[in-house]
Amino acid sequence: MVVVTARVENISVIGTGYLGATHAACMAELGFNVIGVDVDPEKIDSLSRGELPFHEPGLPELIRKHVDTGRLRFTTDMDQVGAWADVHFIAVGTPQVKGGTGADLRFVDAATTSLAASITKDALIVGKSTVPVGTAARLADLVQDTTQEGVQVSLAWNPEFLREGFAVEDTLRPDRLVIGTRNPGDEATLREVYAEALGRDTPFISTDFETAELVKVAANAFLATKISFINAFAEVTETVGGDITTLADAIGYDTRIGRKFLNAGVGFGGGCLPKDIRALQTRVAELGLDHSMKFLDEIDQINLRRRKKAVARAFELLDQDIVGKKIAVLGITFKPLSDDVRDSPGLDVAARLFNAGADVAVYDPEGNRNAAKRYPRLGYVNTLTEAVTGAELVILTTEWQEFRALTPADLNDLVAAKRFIDARNVLPATDWENHGWTFAQLGRKMQH
Numbered sequence: 001m002v003v004v005t006a007r008v009e010n011i012s013v014i015g016t017g018y019l020g021a022t023h024a025a026c027m028a029e030l031g032f033n034v035i036g037v038d039v040d041p042e043k044i045d046s047l048s049r050g051e052l053p054f055h056e057p058g059l060p061e062l063i064r065k066h067v068d069t070g071r072l073r074f075t076t077d078m079d080q081v082g083a084w085a086d087v088h089f090i091a092v093g094t095p096q097v098k099g100g101t102g103a104d105l106r107f108v109d110a111a112t113t114s115l116a117a118s119i120t121k122d123a124l125i126v127g128k129s130t131v132p133v134g135t136a137a138r139l140a141d142l143v144q145d146t147t148q149e150g151v152q153v154s155l156a157w158n159p160e161f162l163r164e165g166f167a168v169e170d171t172l173r174p175d176r177l178v179i180g181t182r183n184p185g186d187e188a189t190l191r192e193v194y195a196e197a198l199g200r201d202t203p204f205i206s207t208d209f210e211t212a213e214l215v216k217v218a219a220n221a222f223l224a225t226k227i228s229f230i231n232a233f234a235e236v237t238e239t240v241g242g243d244i245t246t247l248a249d250a251i252g253y254d255t256r257i258g259r260k261f262l263n264a265g266v267g268f269g270g271g272c273l274p275k276d277i278r279a280l281q282t283r284v285a286e287l288g289l290d291h292s293m294k295f296l297d298e299i300d301q302i303n304l305r306r307r308k309k310a311v312a313r314a315f316e317l318l319d320q321d322i323v324g325k326k327i328a329v330l331g332i333t334f335k336p337l338s339d340d341v342r343d344s345p346g347l348d349v350a351a352r353l354f355n356a357g358a359d360v361a362v363y364d365p366e367g368n369r370n371a372a373k374r375y376p377r378l379g380y381v382n383t384l385t386e387a388v389t390g391a392e393l394v395i396l397t398t399e400w401q402e403f404r405a406l407t408p409a410d411l412n413d414l415v416a417a418k419r420f421i422d423a424r425n426v427l428p429a430t431d432w433e434n435h436g437w438t439f440a441q442l443g444r445k446m447q448h
């Protein structure tokens with residue numbers, strides 16, 4: 001049985017994307033020496049210069065601070081950390097497999113194998129990536145098979161709950177810490193790593209691998225369910241009338257339900273919720289439990305229908321004649337305060353309208369660059385004014401503050417026609433209607 005009791009001084013983080021770069025910088029902030037490792041040399045070059053290659057509030061400052069103090073370094077060379085770190089966090093991607101619904105574990109497997117082979121000093125490997133249940137047990141065997149003789153390496157799982165846009169805050173002040181371990185001593189090592197949060201009485205759930213893996217996907221499945229739950233009611237209210245926001249407020253006052261994640265609109269997206277509910281269903285079906293998570297298929301379908309509904313509303317507002325019409329799409333990141341466009345509802349809506357022949361003008365405060373890599377043919381503009389000038393229709397798809405603050409007076413003289421779809425239900429509809437706008441929201445019956 002492996003017992004790791006050495007004091008933790010040096011930490012490596014394998015994978016320096018949204019999760020890994022944040023984790024590495026925050027570990028340095030907590031006083032550890034940290035090396036971030038990635039297979040992407042461009043990412044490593046930029047991080048080594050103290051520059052963050054993506055948008056996350058507060059993170060550039062933290063990276064620069066600790067690159068300057070020398071406590072935070074980055075490399076593509078796994079061997080550098082194998083002889084150095086006491087704890088290695090694995091934070092590589094687990095995207096949806098191409099052409100399927102399960103999680104693609106190639107990156108986690110490759111990172112774990114090359115890390116375990118490079119380790120020459122007793123250490124603890126801690127998986128943070130979101131993985132299907134059973135992965136940690138399989139990787140623990142892989143680590144034992146790969147580790148060099150005479151070196152004691154153990155594996156733990158510590159799922160991550162950070163929210164993009166609040167990643168630094170969530171990492172430094174998590175609302176709970178969950179760890180799955182098998183070997184005595186690993187919990188003590190992780191308690192040392194997280195001593196600061198534990199000093200603030202952060203709930204610390206120490207459990208087995210399977211529970212730790214499942215907690216993460218259960219949390220995401222629950223959040224996705226809440227959003228699709230209210231969106232299913234939005235399908236009803238937009239047919240029979242009624243106000244979906246009032247409905248959400250009213251049920252949300254019940255503390256057993258809670259108001260958060262009950263905002264009807266164009267639905268969820270991003271690099272986590274959609275792929276995590278699909279991977280969970282797929283994994284559970286693999287285990288022979290075909291029915292247990294079947295409801296998640298419906299959650300996914302409700303969510304995807306919302307995107308189609310936003311497009312249908314656009315057709316409706318333009319009398320089915322959208323070819324050549326200028327449509328301003330405001331917001332293409334999957335949520336505000338991020339530049340992440342993975343599985344983004346706004347980008348999907350923009351692409352559908354473009355494919356239907358509309359002249360789409362996309363504006364997002366942070367997302368244009370990433371979106372252009374995925375859909376180079378969409379018309380990207382650099383300002384809100386450029387997007388809406390001459391537009392026959394404006395669609396708000398991501399609730400950035402800049403868009404939430406819009407008033408009819410801001411747009412009245414710029415657009416070619418006063419038509420608006422607020423696909424996030426964040427603007428006061430009657431106010432816009434009083435200024436002569438044809439104003440649609442998802443979950444709201446069309447006012448003709």
Ligand code: NAD
Pocket residue numbers: 014015016017018019020037038039040043091092093094107108110111128129130131160161162163164271272
């Ligand atoms: P990401 O795509 O931004 O980053 C993944 C990084 O891993 C990339 O930089 C990639 O180059 C690197 N990588 C791939 N293979 C590697 C290897 N063999 N060795 C070293 N580096 C390698 O992804 P992300 O959003 O940071 O997500 C990472 C994991 O964290 C996923 O499992 C995700 O589900 C989970 N997660 C993400 C968030 C979030 O908000 N982004 C929150 C909680 C959990």
